[in-house]
Amino acid sequence: MTFLLKRKFIICMFTFNIVFVIILYSFLQTEKMATYSYMKKLTxxxxxxxxxxxxxxxxxxxxxxxxxxxxxxxxxxxxxxxxxxxxxxxxxxxxxxxxxxxxxxxxxxxxxxxxxxxxxxxxxxxxxxxxxxxxxxxxxxxxxxxxxxxxxxxxxxxxxxxxxxxxxxxxxxxxxxxxxxxxxxxxxxxxxxxxxxxxxxxxxxxxxxxxxxxxxxxxxxxxxxxxxxxxxxxxxxxxxxxxxxxxxKSTEIFKYEQKKREDKLYRKFNIKEVVHKINAEHENSMYYGCDRETERCFTSVINNIPDFLYRGKWTPPCCLRALQETSEHVFKVFSNASVRHWLEGGSLLGAARIRDLIPWDTSVDIGIYQEDIPKCRHLVKTGNYEFVDEKGFLWEKAEEGEFYKVEMYLHQTM
Missing domain, CATH: 3.90.550.60 (Spore Coat Polysaccharide Biosynthesis Protein SpsA; Chain A)
Incomplete structure (x- = not known):
């Protein structure tokens, strides 16, 4: 009985070794073919x-x-x-x-x-x-x-x-x-x-x-x-x-031309802000596509929704910066004229939630008292005709209702 068990054990071990060798050989051949495919001479x-x-x-x-x-x-x-x-x-x-x-x-x-x-x-x-x-x-x-x-x-x-x-x-x-x-x-x-x-x-x-x-x-x-x-x-x-x-002299010409090519690249790829992070606390931003002489950041507005929102994008950062600068200018004008003012609507919501403009905002809503309008020469002038103030901001009054609009750029409509 013991002899038969030993015989069966030896036969099993021998069979196992044969199977193992076959599997190992197949694996090595596969690896060899894979290496060969990697080492194929590329043109x-x-x-x-x-x-x-x-x-x-x-x-x-x-x-x-x-x-x-x-x-x-x-x-x-x-x-x-x-x-x-x-x-x-x-x-x-x-x-x-x-x-x-x-x-x-x-x-x-x-x-x-x-x-x-x-x-x-x-x-x-x-x-x-x-x-x-x-x-x-x-x-x-x-x-x-x-x-x-x-x-x-x-x-x-x-x-x-x-x-x-x-x-x-x-x-x-x-x-x-x-x-x-x-x-x-x-x-x-x-x-x-x-x-x-x-x-x-x-x-x-x-x-x-x-x-x-x-x-x-x-x-x-x-x-x-x-x-x-x-x-x-x-x-x-x-x-x-x-x-x-x-x-x-070619080096200076090249630097000038390369800067123009880079600007063109950013515009083509719809990059309007390039942020260089120096460290965790310091960064520098360069804006592309928005200044006082350029057209506005977006094309058409239908149902008060700019085209970029339809395309799944938020307000371009240069436009948000323009909104911030414009609102700060208006706040300063109102404060100097003792005009009481406050944020309203989505602008108030953004200030309360994130202490900033909502990333998809296209305007800043500011409320004032009607009786304070005579205190501010900008609003008084705007009641008669649109005008550009000494800082280059365009003031105008809406055709209907008691609404005023201030724009940063002559060519922009934000």
Missing amino acids: YSVIIREFEEYDNDVSQTVHHIHEVLGIHVPIYIVTDKRTYPPLNISNDHIRGTFVLDFEMDRKRITDAEILDAITSDLIIFVPDGARIQNKTVFNRLIDDFNLAKFSKAFALKTNINGLMCPGMQINVQRWRMTITDFDGSEGLCDYIEGDQAILLRTETLSELPSPWTIPLTKSLYMQFVIRRWKSFVYTPLVFVPRITFRNP
């Missing part, structure tokens, strides 16, 4: 997107890339308008040049058409004047990116200064972008600052609504943040410090 294209007409190194950059990586590497140039003077590059050295701006004498190319023309797995945006160390480090970069699982893009420094990784948050509803100190983890970043090349998959670029908007790096990272994508600062040196402008 890549080079895109030069940003350069200046008045001072550039595009032709030498193209020549250098082909010299280091090989003439077979596709290079594309994407530009807003036809460059003048024309770039000194033959069609034999680049795969294609794409002009984005509308011109009457030619068909405007679309983002999709550009992406369809790029057949490679990867795209690397190379800044004008960049120089690659050698082909070996570049190939290692491609292999490392192929193994990356959590980052949508690699950033590679192309200048002496390193890259910085501040946090970026975009609140579409509030029209606001906030940039803070580094808050990433394990090298993954929301936004990467500095002179850089960017490596990403062609498929990733095709998912963005505006893949070619400049300034390119900020534009790409803003679109990444909306999708909660992360990027990675690749620390091995792939590029040597790039060639900058030859003419010293």
Whole structure:
């Protein structure tokens, strides 16, 4: 009996070992195939997107890339308008040049058409004047990116200064972008600052609504943040410090032009406030889209509801700031004239609940006594005609009822 039990035990153990070996072999083969798929050699294209007409190194950059990586590497140039003077590059050295701006004498190319023309797995945006160390480090970069699982893009420094990784948050509803100190983890970043090349998959670029908007790096990272994508600062040196402008005056021209491009970017992406958080207690805000000379922050108002509320957004922050400044001015005028005044309606509710304007407010409601109107020369003047006071605020009286309206801007109607 004991002999039979031992025999059965040995047979069971032998069977178990065979099954275990089969399972282990299958697992290792699966891992091998997965590793092979990761290590499959990816194709890549080079895109030069940003350069200046008045001072550039595009032709030498193209020549250098082909010299280091090989003439077979596709290079594309994407530009807003036809460059003048024309770039000194033959069609034999680049795969294609794409002009984005509308011109009457030619068909405007679309983002999709550009992406369809790029057949490679990867795209690397190379800044004008960049120089690659050698082909070996570049190939290692491609292999490392192929193994990356959590980052949508690699950033590679192309200048002496390193890259910085501040946090970026975009609140579409509030029209606001906030940039803070580094808050990433394990090298993954929301936004990467500095002179850089960017490596990403062609498929990733095709998912963005505006893949070619400049300034390119900020534009790409803003679109990444909306999708909660992360990027990675690749620390091995792939590029040597790039060639900058030859003419010293070009640097000042570039700063001026870049500021205009950044303003245009914020307006295109509907960002009206950019907050730079220095620390937990200090921050600086820059406003875009509202000043005394611009049109109002929104278009039509139907049934007393501005169009942005229909689109699920709150009052633009620059408009809220204008409301605050206007109401403070009116309070000061009334106080100096001994006109008794108080908040009413939604304005009173906001003051009581959050000690501020309600984020979707479009007006500040102030109540006064009718017998105090003669005390205030602004109200007396407004009873006869609209006028602009010494601080540039427009006062007017409603056509019906005892209502007065004060506006901060001549062009605004808030």
